[in-house]
Amino acid sequence: MSQGLWPTAGLSLRVSLAATALALVVGVPLAHLNARRRYPGKGLVEGLIVVPMVLPPTVVGYVIIALLGVRGWVGSWLHAWLSYSILFRFEGAMLAAAVVALPLLYLPTRAAFAAIDRDTEDAARVMGASRWQLFWHVTFPMALRGLASGLMLAFARALGEFGATVMVFGIRPGHTTLPVSIYLDYEQGEMALAAPAVAILCVLSMAMTLLYNRSALSRQD
Amino acid sequence: MKCVLAAFFVLVAALTAGGAPSARGEAITVAAAVSLKEALSDVAVRYKAETGEGVEFTFGSSGQLANQVLNGAPVDLFVSAANRQVDDLDKAGAIVDSSRRVVAGNSLVLVVPAGSDKAPTSLGALTTPAVTRVAVGEPGSVPAGQYAREALERAGVWAAVRDKLVLGTNVRQVLDYVERGEVSAGIVYATDAKQAGAKVRVACVIDPRDHGPIVYPAAIVKASAKRAAARLFLDYLTSEAGQSCLKKHGFSPPPVESSAPPPQ
Numbered sequence: 001m002s003q004g005l006w007p008t009a010g011l012s013l014r015v016s017l018a019a020t021a022l023a024l025v026v027g028v029p030l031a032h033l034n035a036r037r038r039y040p041g042k043g044l045v046e047g048l049i050v051v052p053m054v055l056p057p058t059v060v061g062y063v064i065i066a067l068l069g070v071r072g073w074v075g076s077w078l079h080a081w082l083s084y085s086i087l088f089r090f091e092g093a094m095l096a097a098a099v100v101a102l103p104l105l106y107l108p109t110r111a112a113f114a115a116i117d118r119d120t121e122d123a124a125r126v127m128g129a130s131r132w133q134l135f136w137h138v139t140f141p142m143a144l145r146g147l148a149s150g151l152m153l154a155f156a157r158a159l160g161e162f163g164a165t166v167m168v169f170g171i172r173p174g175h176t177t178l179p180v181s182i183y184l185d186y187e188q189g190e191m192a193l194a195a196p197a198v199a200i201l202c203v204l205s206m207a208m209t210l211l212y213n214r215s216a217l218s219r220q221d
Numbered sequence: 222m223k224c225v226l227a228a229f230f231v232l233v234a235a236l237t238a239g240g241a242p243s244a245r246g247e248a249i250t251v252a253a254a255v256s257l258k259e260a261l262s263d264v265a266v267r268y269k270a271e272t273g274e275g276v277e278f279t280f281g282s283s284g285q286l287a288n289q290v291l292n293g294a295p296v297d298l299f300v301s302a303a304n305r306q307v308d309d310l311d312k313a314g315a316i317v318d319s320s321r322r323v324v325a326g327n328s329l330v331l332v333v334p335a336g337s338d339k340a341p342t343s344l345g346a347l348t349t350p351a352v353t354r355v356a357v358g359e360p361g362s363v364p365a366g367q368y369a370r371e372a373l374e375r376a377g378v379w380a381a382v383r384d385k386l387v388l389g390t391n392v393r394q395v396l397d398y399v400e401r402g403e404v405s406a407g408i409v410y411a412t413d414a415k416q417a418g419a420k421v422r423v424a425c426v427i428d429p430r431d432h433g434p435i436v437y438p439a440a441i442v443k444a445s446a447k448r449a450a451a452r453l454f455l456d457y458l459t460s461e462a463g464q465s466c467l468k469k470h471g472f473s474p475p476p477v478e479s480s481a482p483p484p485q
Contacts, residue, residue, distance in 0.1 A: 070402040079402075087403050088354060088387050170398075171359060171388040187390065188361040189288040189309075 005196050012178040015090070015165075016158035019097035020105070023154050026098075027105040028147065032139070035113035053103040057163030060099050064092070064168050088170045093177065096164035097157075105147075105154035112146020113139065149215045156208035160201065248275030249450045250295060252286040254302035254364065254437065255391045256327065256410050260470035261300070264463050268454060271462070276454055282391035284362025290442055291315055297451040300324060300439040300458075302392075302410075303364035307438045317448065320441035323475035324458045325467050327435040328411045329368050329427040334402040335420050341406055342424050344376040347385070356387045356398040356407035364435075365392035369408035371432035396421070410435070412471040434476065 027049075034046055052060050068075040068086045078084045086092040116139060124138045162179035171180060178197045185194035253261050258280050265276040279286070279296070287306035290296050291313055299316065301307050310316045333340040339351040347355055357373075358366025366388065373379040385405075389395035392409050399407040400420040414423050429435070439458065441451045457463045464474060 085403060171390065173383055173386050173388065184359065184361075187282070187285050187288065187359070189284070189291065190361075 005200070007174070008176055008178055008181045008197065009200055011175060012159060015093045015097055015177055016101075016155055016161075018090075018094040019101055019158040019161075020151060020155045022094060022098040023102045023105045023158075024151065027102055027150070027154075028109060031106050031110035032113050032135075035110050049106050050103045052100045057096075057100055057161065057165075058167065061096060061164035061167030064096060064099070064164065068092075068095075087168060088172060093165050093169035096168040097161040100161050100164060101154035101158040104157050105150035108146040108150040108153070109143060112143035115146075116142045145215060149212050152208045152212045152215070156205050156212075159204060159208075247447070247450065248277045249297040249445075249447050249454060250277045250279065251298045251300060251451075251454070252279045252281070252290060252294070252296040253300035254283045254286070255280040255393045256302055256365065256413055257300060257325075257437065257472075258393070259416060260325075260412070260467050260472060263470065264458060264466045265454075267462060267466060268457050272453070272457075274450065274453065280391075282358065282363040284359075284364075285391070288362075293444065296442050297445040297447045298439060298441055298455060300437055301364070302327070302435070302437055303367060303433075304436065304438055305364070305367070307440050310440070310442075315443055316440040317443055318440075320448075320452065320455065321438055322440075322455070322459060323436045324439045324455075324463075325437040326473035326476055327437070327471075328429055328473070329365070329372060329408060329432060329435065330411050330414050331406055331424045331427060332396070332399050332409055332414050332417070332421040333406045333424045334399055334404075335422050337402070337405070337422075340422070340424055344373060344378060344425070344427065347373075347406060348378050348381045352382075352405040353385060354387050354398075354404040355382050355385045356389055356395045356404040358392050358395055358408075359388040359390055363389065363391055363395075365395065365408065365410055365413075368432040368435055372408070372427045375431040415471045436475065437472075 030045070030049060034042060065087065066072050068078070070076065070079045070085045070087070075085060078086075086095065120142070121134060121138055124134050129137065160179060161177075162183065165177060166180055166183065169175075169177070169180070171184060176184065178201050182194040182197050182201075185191065185197075251261065258278075261278060265278070269275055281289075283301040283303055283306040286296075286299065287301065287310055290299055290310060299307070299310065307316065307321060311318060311321070331341070331344060341347050341349065341352050346352070357369040358364070360366040360370040370379060373382060387398060387404055389398065392413055395407045396409045396413045396417055398404045399409070400417055406424065408427070411423075411426070414421055439455055441448050441455065445451055458467075459475075468474070
């Protein structure tokens with residue numbers, strides 16, 4: 001059932017990039033909001049964003065299936081009206097990886113927003129900057145380092161996602177990610193076949209970690 | 222903070238000190254194909270009642286379990302859903318060759334979710350557009366998947382359905398995909414369909430001539446320290462009491478001529 005290393009690596013990259021993008025789109029506004037505002041239920045929202053970091057990914061997979069599976073709360077509705085099920089689809093793999101990657105993007109980004117000197121923003125406001133101008137020309141650039149390190153960690157985490165992915169994306173011939181292909185080879189007693197996938201993941205994850213360390217250290221200069 | 226740290230270490234000490242298991246019971250460990258789950262658990266209950274001997278199980282796909290045995294898992298008896306996995310262990314010298322015998326047989330069915338309309342009624346019908354996903358066991362490690370692949374190849378649709386396939390890591394996962402309605406159809410054992418009851422519907426029974434004979438060979442693991450106890454349970458499995466229990470769960474008796482492994 002093996003499908004060759006490069007298609008597997010290609011799918012893994014596409015899933016992790018899409019998941020990181022999703023985490024970015026969801027994570028940055030939430031990080032900005034939570035760094036600046038207080039509102040009822042904020043603790044719960046932050047808890048929900050961050051808890052996949054410590055939960056077993058199998059719990060994340062379970063919750064996604066319970067919500068979005070054909071018999072799930074939302075999924076049964078989607079299935080009835082649109083004949084759509086997220087399971088075994090690219091979107092499923094993307095969602096599973098995005099949920100586990102989100103906290104790693106969210107936390108440094110939120111910290112970066114929180115660390116911005118409010119006086120600088122006030123100065124921009126005094127000079128007549130609109131809310132959008134303020135965000136795009138002052139706040140966002142100042143938080144970019146934190147966001148960049150969050151992106152690297154989130155991408156690395158998405159690339160390594162296995163537990164939730166194997167539950168939500170399943171195992172389909174010609175559509176396995178690198179971590180799933182390693183597990184499949186192991187299960188078939190073909191450890192040697194998994195070595196190249198292991199090597200690729202080690203190199204990519206190490207590269208991401210090095211980049212992260214470098215950007216995190218340079219911030220202290 | 223100091224209090225939290227102190228409480229943490231007290232907790233660690235309390236849990237790890239009492240955590241060492243006191244002298245393990247004499248129960249044997251049987252690694253068995255997951256399709257046998259309820260049947261073997263049932264046999265073990267009777268066995269315990271009659272002999273007082275305990276049996277513990279680890280269930281999974283036969284390929285996965287064989288792999289674990291090969292890697293030194295503490296297993297006394299291995300019951301596979303196909304000859305291939307026992308052959309592999311035999312070649313590796315991991316089982317007591319003379320202990321090998323077939324304990325049951327089974328058949329293959331195509332199942333669909335209970336409420337599904339437009340359900341396929343044959344393997345050939347799996348190529349129709351109404352069928353979006355088909356679940357089978359992962360043929361490399363799941364015997365039910367291996368048999369399913371043979372049957373699909375025999376029906377001439379393996380290549381055509383390949384892109385619709387979702388692979389289960391054991392046959393019960395395939396059954397679960399069908400029960401939950403996540404796939405249009407799945408190929409499982411007749412006993413699994415029976416186990417699922419009203420949640421799935423048998424769309425067709427697959428002709429046994431279209432795949433290799435479905436047999437459950439059992440063998441004692443060479444590294445086991447409880448070989449005698451394992452042999453007693455194996456004897457019980459093939460005894461009248463054990464067989465009637467397996468029969469109750471839908472398994473067929475071992476084919477008469479299949480006590481020796483077939484030539485590959």
